[in-house]
Amino acid sequence: MVVALQSLQSLCVAAALACLVPVGSQAAPAPNQGQGQDEELQLGQEVFNELKARTAIIESSPLYDQLRPIAEAITRTAQPRYNHPFKFYLVHDAKPNAFATPGGNVYVVDSLLYFVGNTEELAGTLCHEVSHTIHHDTMTLMEKREKLAERGVGAAILLGPTTAHVLAIALLSQLNSLSYSRDVESRADLTGADICAAAGYNPWGLVWLFRDFDNADVAQLPQLLSDHPSNQNRVDALEQHFRQNPAAFGAFNPDSNSATPFAVSKRAPEVFLR
Numbered sequence: 465m466v467v468a469l470q471s472l473q474s475l476c477v478a479a480a481l482a483c484l485v486p487v488g489s490q491a492a493p494a495p496n497q498g499q500g501q502d503e504e505l506q507l508g509q510e511v512f513n514e515l516k517a518r519t520a521i522i523e524s525s526p527l528y529d530q531l532r533p534i535a536e537a538i539t540r541t542a543q544p545r546y547n548h549p550f551k552f553y554l555v556h557d558a559k560p561n562a563f564a565t566p567g568g569n570v571y572v573v574d575s576l577l578y579f580v581g582n583t584e585e586l587a588g589t590l591c592h593e594v595s596h597t598i599h600h601d602t603m604t605l606m607e608k609r610e611k612l613a614e615r616g617v618g619a620a621i622l623l624g625p626t627t628a629h630v631l632a633i634a635l636l637s638q639l640n641s642l643s644y645s646r647d648v649e650s651r652a653d654l655t656g657a658d659i660c661a662a663a664g665y666n667p668w669g670l671v672w673l674f675r676d677f678d679n680a681d682v683a684q685l686p687q688l689l690s691d692h693p694s695n696q697n698r699v700d701a702l703e704q705h706f707r708q709n710p711a712a713f714g715a716f717n718p719d720s721n722s723a724t725p726f727a728v729s730k731r732a733p734e735v736f737l738r
Contacts, residue, residue: 504603505548508567515555515571516737522554523737527577530728534587534665535570538594541663545598552590556734564593566603578730581676582723584660584669591656591663592670598655601648646694650701657702661712667702672720674699 515521522528535552543550548568560576570593580586596602644652657667674695706713 504566504600506567507603508548508565508569511565511567512553512569519736519738520555521737522556522574522734525554525574525734526732527554527574527728527734530577530726531572531586534583535590537663537665538587538590538659542591542594542598542659546594550594550597554734556736562589562593564597564602566597566600568597570594570597574732574734577726577728580673580726582669582672582720583726584666584723585673585676586669586726587660587663587665588656588667588670588673591659591665591667592652593656594659595652595655596644596648599648599651601644601652605644605648646697650698653698653702654705657705658712661716666716666723667706667713668716668718668720669723671699671702671718672723675720 512521531552531554535550539550539552546568550568550570552570552572554574555571556575557573558575559573560579561573562571562576564570570590572590576589577586580589653670656670660667660669677695706716706718
């Protein structure tokens with residue numbers, strides 16, 4: 465379906481106000497230049513530019529001090545699986561969320577750091593989002609939804625930044641409504657568990673997070689799981705994965721009482737990237 469640019473821009477503004485909060489490095493990356501960049505890198509950069517233009521990206525905050533060590537450990541493990549550098553950014557919104565975009569950028573809403581109960585839950589969320597990037601899930605879903613063939617995205621790059629910019633706006637307009645299939649979500653859970661374990665974080669953290677969501681007020685459920693497949697189905701799949709791979713997971717304690725406490729200042733000052 466063809467959508468007017470003005471309509472896409474309106475959707476993008478709504479999406480940016482609703483859920484965009486980047487987490488990661490405090491220095492903004494320079495725009496990617498050169499003919500060698502692929503469509504994922506181009507689109508990811510355009511999304512970053514849109515978020516920056518809407519003052520959605522947090523440039524500095526004490527929250528980065530807690531986020532950075534976890535993000536760096538996950539990156540060391542996950543980076544060999546993806547051909548562009550992972551970068552983590554904090555963004556601001558009242559509703560907890562996290563999302564990854566093509567090209568390696570992972571965005572974490574600041575309120576998610578207030579919601580998680582321990583370090584392992586946050587690590588599990590980041591590993592899950594990184595896994596979506598590794599599997600190219602957002603790109604695949606975007607192509608299905610917008611009926612964009614791979615050559616169409618490539619053509620946007622050849623035609624210049626204006627067309628790629630429109631595609632990025634279309635992607636931003638869908639960030640609040642990304643709905644992966646159960647198989648896609650489960651695959652990201654399992655790959656995320658593998659990454660967490662290899663990075664030294666207890667992969668049971670994602671299971672504990674699902675259980676916290678089940679016990680939370682429905683109105684307060686984070687977007688990242690509120691419209692995803694059944695949490696219990698995902699817990700069952702993770703537990704089966706752990707049982708089938710005792711060498712990788714057997715040493716990790718399934719009891720949430722063994723978790724590492726995670727606490728951040730509720731009034732952490734934030735400076736936005738402009």
